[in-house]
Amino acid sequence: MEEGVINYKTSEEIALMREAAQVVSRTLGMLAREIRVGAIPLHLDRMAEDYIRAEGAEPAFKGMYGFPNTLCLSRNAQVVHGIPDQQPLREGDILSVDCGARLHGFYGDHAYTFAVGEVALPVARLLQVTRECLYKGIEQMVVGNRIGDVSYAIQEHAERHGYGVVRELVGHGLGKSLHEKPEVPNYGRKGSGPILKEGLVLAIEPMINMGRRQVRTLADKWTVVTADGLPSAHFEHDVAIVNGKPEILSTFAYVEEALGIKSDNHGTSI
Ligand code: MG
Ligand code: MG
Numbered sequence: 001m002e003e004g005v006i007n008y009k010t011s012e013e014i015a016l017m018r019e020a021a022q023v024v025s026r027t028l029g030m031l032a033r034e035i036r037v038g039a040i041p042l043h044l045d046r047m048a049e050d051y052i053r054a055e056g057a058e059p060a061f062k063g064m065y066g067f068p069n070t071l072c073l074s075r076n077a078q079v080v081h082g083i084p085d086q087q088p089l090r091e092g093d094i095l096s097v098d099c100g101a102r103l104h105g106f107y108g109d110h111a112y113t114f115a116v117g118e119v120a121l122p123v124a125r126l127l128q129v130t131r132e133c134l135y136k137g138i139e140q141m142v143v144g145n146r147i148g149d150v151s152y153a154i155q156e157h158a159e160r161h162g163y164g165v166v167r168e169l170v171g172h173g174l175g176k177s178l179h180e181k182p183e184v185p186n187y188g189r190k191g192s193g194p195i196l197k198e199g200l201v202l203a204i205e206p207m208i209n210m211g212r213r214q215v216r217t218l219a220d221k222w223t224v225v226t227a228d229g230l231p232s233a234h235f236e237h238d239v240a241i242v243n244g245k246p247e248i249l250s251t252f253a254y255v256e257e258a259l260g261i262k263s264d265n266h267g268t269s270i
Helices: 011-032 041-054 121-139 147-160 253-259
Strands: 071-075 078-080 094-103 106-115 171-173 180-184 201-204 207-209 215-217 224-226 232-234 237-242 245-248
Touching: 011 041, 011 094, 011 106, 011 237, 011 253, 041 071, 041 094, 078 094, 078 207, 078 232, 094 121, 094 232, 106 121, 106 232, 106 237, 121 147, 121 201, 121 207, 121 232, 121 237, 121 245, 147 180, 147 201, 180 201
Parallel strands: none
Antiparallel strands: 071 078, 071 094, 078 224, 094 106, 171 180, 171 201, 201 237, 207 232, 215 224, 237 245
16 A cells, blocks of 8 residues: 555445445444443453454454554543453443454444443533534535545534544544545644545544543553543544445444434434
């Protein structure tokens, strides 16, 4: 893969990428049934690895840049890249589950933030708004727009609610590599950045903090946490531009089914 070049995908490649994304979607759906008070993050990680391998795919994150596990499990003030541990989940926690799988040579990379039991109302609101940010960004993925239009839509929606938009970590192109060009910041100016063309596939992934946007990395060199200790949420979809418009390759439908949530029509496609 040539550095710095955007790899536009054919419809055949996008079909394969949907299969990879859907392995991750089903993994998140399986996990949705296991995430509860008392669940052990490291056990969730093992279940996810077994599930992905049983689907004939490989965990994408394990060993990538030296990451030790299948899932990034980031709890409460952890933003992303949390390492699964043995601390049982507690009532009122939120748990961001970021999962990647490789199938037919292509990557899926998809995330959902779960509430553990009942969460405080302001935390539930953070989850809802972060999810909305994801779809606001996806709506901008039309031919002729620019990356900055996606970025701006996410930032505007988050900041309108008083939340902080993480800047140190960004979304990205996706394909035969987990991280391809272009970068997709969750903040930016309308009309700026690379133009969006047919066959572009992006992982769009707002990371939104309840408080200030600043983050720091823990001594484990992986776990990113909010500087102010307030919670952070993360939702991610894999999205292709097909016939000029966004087509979501991943889906929250399995998660929603497991949680008994009625889809808000933002689960599968727009
Ligand atoms: Mg991810
Ligand atoms: Mg990603």
